[in-house]
Amino acid sequence: MQRRYFDYAATTPLDSEVLNEMLPHMKENFGNPSSVYSYGRDARKVIDDSREKVASIIGAQAKEIYFTSGGTESDNWAIKGTAFANKDKGNHIITTTVEHHAVLHTCKYLEKHGYEVTYLPVDEYGLIDLDDLKNSIRENTILITVMFANNEIGTIQPIAEIGKIAKENKVLFHTDAVQALGSVDIDVKDLGVDLMSISGHKIYGPKGIGALYVRKGVKIDNLIHGGAQEKKKRGGTENTPAIAGFAKACEMAQSTLTDQIKQATELRDYMIKGILDSIPEVKLNGHPEKRLPGNVNVSIRYIEGESILLSLDLIGIAASSGSACTSGSLDPSHVLLAIGLSHEIAHGSLRFSIGKYTTKEEVDFVLDKLPGIIQRLRDMSPLYNA
Ligand SMILES: Cc1ncc(COP(=O)(O)O)c(C=O)c1O
Numbered sequence: 146m147q148r149r150y151f152d153y154a155a156t157t158p159l160d161s162e163v164l165n166e167m168l169p170h171m172k173e174n175f176g177n178p179s180s181v182y183s184y185g186r187d188a189r190k191v192i193d194d195s196r197e198k199v200a201s202i203i204g205a206q207a208k209e210i211y212f213t214s215g216g217t218e219s220d221n222w223a224i225k226g227t228a229f230a231n232k233d234k235g236n237h238i239i240t241t242t243v244e245h246h247a248v249l250h251t252c253k254y255l256e257k258h259g260y261e262v263t264y265l266p267v268d269e270y271g272l273i274d275l276d277d278l279k280n281s282i283r284e285n286t287i288l289i290t291v292m293f294a295n296n297e298i299g300t301i302q303p304i305a306e307i308g309k310i311a312k313e314n315k316v317l318f319h320t321d322a323v324q325a326l327g328s329v330d331i332d333v334k335d336l337g338v339d340l341m342s343i344s345g346h347k348i349y350g351p352k353g354i355g356a357l358y359v360r361k362g363v364k365i366d367n368l369i370h371g372g373a374q375e376k377k378k379r380g381g382t383e384n385t386p387a388i389a390g391f392a393k394a395c396e397m398a399q400s401t402l403t404d405q406i407k408q409a410t411e412l413r414d415y416m417i418k419g420i421l422d423s424i425p426e427v428k429l430n431g432h433p434e435k436r437l438p439g440n441v442n443v444s445i446r447y448i449e450g451e452s453i454l455l456s457l458d459l460i461g462i463a464a465s466s467g468s469a470c471t472s473g474s475l476d477p478s479h480v481l482l483a484i485g486l487s488h489e490i491a492h493g494s495l496r497f498s499i500g501k502y503t504t505k506e507e508v509d510f511v512l513d514k515l516p517g518i519i520q521r522l523r524d525m526s527p528l529y530n531a
Pocket residue numbers: 154155214215216217218220245247292294295296321323324344345346353354355470
């Protein structure tokens with residue numbers, strides 16, 4: 146059966162050019178980058194060059210990039226590391242109700258250890274209110290952490306405005322840009338961001354690699370203690386192949402960004418229109434314009450997202466009912482509840498995410514099959530027939 150992948154927000158396939166870039170560093174260039182002899186120096190050079198490339202895609206300097214094991218570690222580090230480093234200044238953190246669990250669960254953990262956290266609500270589109278943000282800043286606020294773009298509904302927050310508010314109030318600003326990288330033009334300097342989390346596997350790079358941007362001058366404690374790697378800020382022998390792959394993926398994403406935004410946006414809008422036009426009682430979740438180019442998230446009344454996913458899977462379509470991290474749990478998505486959806490409607494939600502390999506033919510296949518699937522499920526639903 147031909148399979149069609151619509152879950153690029155969960156992860157992306159490794160680009161073959163990225164794989165080719167990685168292979169030599171798994172074979173002949175296997176040295177430990179900390180070693181002084183040539184094997185080590187060769188690996189070190191790869192890491193130094195890679196740092197430049199990763200820095201370039203977000204407008205940072207190479208020395209402001211620290212490699213991590215991915216978005217989750219970067220989020221944990223940014224939040225715990227600044228919270229611990231600024232304990233003398235205060236213990237208050239501001240975030241939002243729609244963050245990824247890597248941020249939310251880290252904040253919950255800190256609450257158990259004496260920190261106070263404000264969770265800003267969002268409007269029906271998933272946007273925070275900037276006045277709310279201003280009003281929630283206190284004397285003891287040390288960090289604002291607001292995601293760049295939401296992984297479930299695709300909503301893009303007003304990052305530059307948040308950066309400005311943070312700066313005016315002398316509060317650090319971290320943003321989880323895992324979903325935004327490669328889909329939005331990012332410049333940390335223009336945006337006034339102090340810390341930014343990014344990840345390799347959402348941009349056709351390898352899994353298990355990411356980075357934390359830490360603006361020069363920002364104080365941050367270690368999360369991972371060990372050797373002197375990453376300027377003594379993150380111990381552990383560097384994953385040279387993954388770092389090289391991540392850098393290649395960044396380089397490719399940067400050089401094709403404009404075209405990719407255009408291609409994904411066109412397919413996204415075509416798909417949204419196709420779904421809304423062909424299926425009754427369907428609602429688009431997230432902001433109509435301030436949204437990731439590849440994100441389609443809809444609520445379909447009277448049926449369960451899970452049962453639609455299963456029916457789609459039977460014909461080879463891979464989509465998601467929210468985020469891959471929350472499926473498997475019976476709770477509806479915290480993001481969909483935060484934008485005001487009822488439990489019942491949140492349960493009937495689907496996310497299709499489009500990437501660089503998505504074709505119009507694939508979208509047409511979904512548009513052709515989805516209405517029939519939904520009609521059959523609705524015919525079986527006691528809610529629909531009530
Ligand atoms: C917004 C967001 N933050 C963090 C992560 C975690 O990134 P990683 O899978 O690299 O740990 C993801 C991906 O699942 C994400 O979408």
